[in-house]
Amino acid sequence: MPSTPKFLIGRVLTGLLVAVLLAGCSLLPDKIDETKGWSAQRLYSEAKDSMNNGNYQTALEYLDKIQARYPFGRYAQQAQLDTIFIQYRDSEPDAAIAAADRFIKANPRHPYVDYAYYMKGLVNFQRSNTLLDRLAPSDRDKTDTGTARQSYNDFAELVRKFPDSRYAKDARQRMQFLHNSLAAYEINVANYYLKRSAYVAAVNRATYVLETYARTPSVAAALSIMTEAYAKMGMPQLAADSLRVLERNYPQSPDLPKLNALVKGAG
Numbered sequence: 001m002p003s004t005p006k007f008l009i010g011r012v013l014t015g016l017l018v019a020v021l022l023a024g025c026s027l028l029p030d031k032i033d034e035t036k037g038w039s040a041q042r043l044y045s046e047a048k049d050s051m052n053n054g055n056y057q058t059a060l061e062y063l064d065k066i067q068a069r070y071p072f073g074r075y076a077q078q079a080q081l082d083t084i085f086i087q088y089r090d091s092e093p094d095a096a097i098a099a100a101d102r103f104i105k106a107n108p109r110h111p112y113v114d115y116a117y118y119m120k121g122l123v124n125f126q127r128s129n130t131l132l133d134r135l136a137p138s139d140r141d142k143t144d145t146g147t148a149r150q151s152y153n154d155f156a157e158l159v160r161k162f163p164d165s166r167y168a169k170d171a172r173q174r175m176q177f178l179h180n181s182l183a184a185y186e187i188n189v190a191n192y193y194l195k196r197s198a199y200v201a202a203v204n205r206a207t208y209v210l211e212t213y214a215r216t217p218s219v220a221a222a223l224s225i226m227t228e229a230y231a232k233m234g235m236p237q238l239a240a241d242s243l244r245v246l247e248r249n250y251p252q253s254p255d256l257p258k259l260n261a262l263v264k265g266a267g
Helices: 006-027 039-053 056-069 073-091 094-105 114-125 129-134 144-159 167-196 199-214 219-234 236-249 256-267
Strands: none
Touching: 006 094, 006 199, 039 056, 073 094, 073 114, 094 236, 114 129, 114 144, 144 167, 167 199, 167 219, 199 219, 199 236, 219 236, 219 256, 236 256
């Protein structure tokens, strides 16, 4: 009787080994979920402990279980609110805003829905900090101020809908900061153009500040920029008009001596 080639024996043994291993894997028990049977209260307690310890991903897992197992209870709504905060603290701004929007849409009359509106503003406020810290990046005209403006609008919506909210005072203060910062940003852009002899662009930016941010500290700087730009463009009457408004409203402006000499020279 001829002997079986060794390479065939090897293939058979390999096939048997694979089959045994696969069968063994199929017999292994699934990973045990230690939270099975936990009440919503216990899940929430564990989530809060994890959140307080900075274990945000673990906290989110507990909160997700609450919403999946107890979707209609008060803990589910609180889990949704805490999810917004965790996503914010865990530097996931898009996820935080999406969670806030879901809560607002599903619970428009919830007693704490004002918190969701506030968190939307806070998330965008945090994202705008890079812009507001720098105010004048190298490519000033192309910098996106959208997050700062969106934050302002988010806070404005909160204040309009919930004027007596516990978050309204802070929202108003942040709105004022954003308003002043956006005005200062526009002034830096205008100065950027002024220094590069782009006088029309400088005047346009300064005019925008006067029209949009009339009650901010940047108005004096806007009038100064307009006066200088008009004088250097050879428009003495417009320069004198801007200077007159500056003198009347900001008599202590340190730019007045220089501007007076500039306007006289232009005339």
